[in-house]
Amino acid sequence: MNIKVLTLFPEMIENTLSVSMTGRAIEKGLLEIEAVNIRDYAFNKHHSVDDYPYGGGAGMLMQAEPIYQAYAAVSEKMEKKPRVVFLAPHGETFSQDKAIELSKEENLIFLCGHYEGVDERVVEEIVTDVVSIGDYVLTGGELPAMVMIDAISRFLPGVLHNEDSAYTDSFQGSLLEYPQYSRPETWHDKKVPAILLSGNHAKVDEWRRLRSVIRTAKFRPDLLKNADLTTEEKELCKKILDDEDFVC
Numbered sequence: 001m002n003i004k005v006l007t008l009f010p011e012m013i014e015n016t017l018s019v020s021m022t023g024r025a026i027e028k029g030l031l032e033i034e035a036v037n038i039r040d041y042a043f044n045k046h047h048s049v050d051d052y053p054y055g056g057g058a059g060m061l062m063q064a065e066p067i068y069q070a071y072a073a074v075s076e077k078m079e080k081k082p083r084v085v086f087l088a089p090h091g092e093t094f095s096q097d098k099a100i101e102l103s104k105e106e107n108l109i110f111l112c113g114h115y116e117g118v119d120e121r122v123v124e125e126i127v128t129d130v131v132s133i134g135d136y137v138l139t140g141g142e143l144p145a146m147v148m149i150d151a152i153s154r155f156l157p158g159v160l161h162n163e164d165s166a167y168t169d170s171f172q173g174s175l176l177e178y179p180q181y182s183r184p185e186t187w188h189d190k191k192v193p194a195i196l197l198s199g200n201h202a203k204v205d206e207w208r209r210l211r212s213v214i215r216t217a218k219f220r221p222d223l224l225k226n227a228d229l230t231t232e233e234k235e236l237c238k239k240i241l242d243d244e245d246f247v248c
C-alpha cells in the first residue's frame with residue numbers, strides 16, 4: 001500500500017510511523033508512507049498557507065490552493081484517482097470496518113487540517129472520505145491520520161506475525177476481545193483461570209467466547225445489537241445489563 005500524507009508537520013508523521021509495526025511494514029516493503037509538506041506548495045513569497053475566514057470568526061483557515069497543488073503533485077503519479085481521507089471532527093467515526101475497507105486500496109491520501117479548518121472548496125474538490133477518530137477536537141489531523149494508518153496497516157497481508165489476529169481482535173463480529181493471561185500462573189495472588197491451563201481447546205474457545213460476550217455487555221452494550229448471539233448468550237447479557245453489580 002502506498003500512502004501520502006498531506007501535512008504542515010511532515011516530521012511528526014515520519015518520526016512516528018517509522019518505528020514499531022508500521023516501521024517494520026515499511027522495511028518489509030509492504031507499506032510506503034510519504035509525508036508531503038503542504039507549505040512546499042505555498043504560492044506566495046512568505047510561504048504562508050493560511051488566511052482569515054470570510055465572514056469573520058476566530059482563527060485562520062488553511063487555503064485551498066496549496067492543498068490542491070500538493071494533492072495534484074502526488075495524485076498525478078497514481079494510476080487511478082485515489083481515495084482522499086480528510087481528518088476532521090465532523091466526519092464519520094472511524095471504525096474497524098472502515099480500517100478493513102481502506103486496507104484494500106492500493107493508494108491512499110490523507111489530508112491533515114490545522115488552524116481553524118480548511119477552505120471548504122478544496123474539500124469538495126478532492127476529498128472522498130471525511131473521517132473523525134472520536135468526539136473530541138484535536139489541534140490537527142496528524143494524530144488522527146496516524147491512528148488510522150496504524151489500524152489500516154494491521155490488515156495488510158504480512159504485517160502481523162499471525163494474520164488471523166487482526167480479525168480476532170476486539171470489534172470483530174461486534175464483540176470485544178476476551179481477557180488474556182501470560183506467565184507466571186500466579187501473580188499478586190491472582191491465578192490464571194484454570195480452564196486456560198487445561199489444554200482442552202474446545203473448552204478454552206467456549207470460555208473465551210463467554211468472556212467476550214460478558215466484556216461487551218459490561219463495557220460496550222451498544223455493540224450487542226449487531227452481535228450474533230445464541231439465546232443463552234442473549235439471556236446472560238440481559239442479566240448483566242439489568243444488574244449493575246453483576247460479577248462473574
Ligand code: ADE
Nearest residue numbers: 087088132133137138144
Ligand atoms: N481533527 C481535529 N480533531 C479531530 C478528530 N477528532 N478526528 C479527526 N480529525 C480531527
